[in-house]
Amino acid sequence: MESPTRFETLAEDALLLRFGDRIDIELNARVQAAAACLRRLPRVECVPAYASVLLRFDPRDWPGDGGPHLQLQAAADAALAETGEGVAAAHELVIPVCYGGEYGPDLAEVAAHCGLDEAAVPALHAAADYRVAMLGFAPGFPYLLGLDPRLMMPRRSDPRQRVPAGSVAIGGRQTGIYPEALPGGWQVIGRTPLRLFDLAAEAPALLAAGDRVRFRAIEADAFRQLATAHSG
Secondary structure, three states: OOOOOEEEEEEOOEEEEEOOOOOOHHHHHHHHHHHHHHOOOOOEEEEEOOOEEEEEEOHHHOOOOOOHHHHHHHHHHHHHHHHOOOOOOOOEEEEEEEEOHHHOOOHHHHHHHHOOOOOHHHHHHHHOOEEEEEEOOOOOOEEEEOOOHHHOEOOOOOOEEEEOOOEEEEEEOEEEEOOOOEEEOOEEEEEOOOOOEOOOOOOOEOOOOOOEEEEEEOOHHHHHHHHHHHOO
């Protein structure tokens, strides 16, 4: 049974459309589809999260009886009723990853914790289909849902002060990719040579909420070649 939606007033210029309160790939798919629909509203910024969509707006754009929040809520309800939540169109990207070794220092620990052979961790990780649930923590950091349950792994008890850019890591039931060198406590199992965030690019973040992701295992030589190609 689908969770009912509800609107919550967050600030004079912010309204939250909440679909539930759990991290769930099917619930997040509803969020992404609704966000795609609500982006058609004029002068409204839509920011999807795990189970909600934040609507940012200028109250002066939504005059009328009951105030701007009720006016925007009515417009959002009408938009969703007209088109339905549907299915959001998704951009798909295959991300090359060099697993283990210097690029994945926690792979052996993940394998031991999960009772798996070390070779099984990359195989299971790269076999899954992922969806970008949201961006957060740092610009361009994607929270990916779809991790094989056999790879679930708690965060490190001793977070690192510096996790290299491109590090692919597991935190609980999710996978993420560090867009820059950052502090972090997720379990690092590999690294991609792709650049996840470039402020000078027309679209700074490589990924967006709702995108679909697959990982492809590569060797260290291929990593170095691709890293050189993407360094500019």
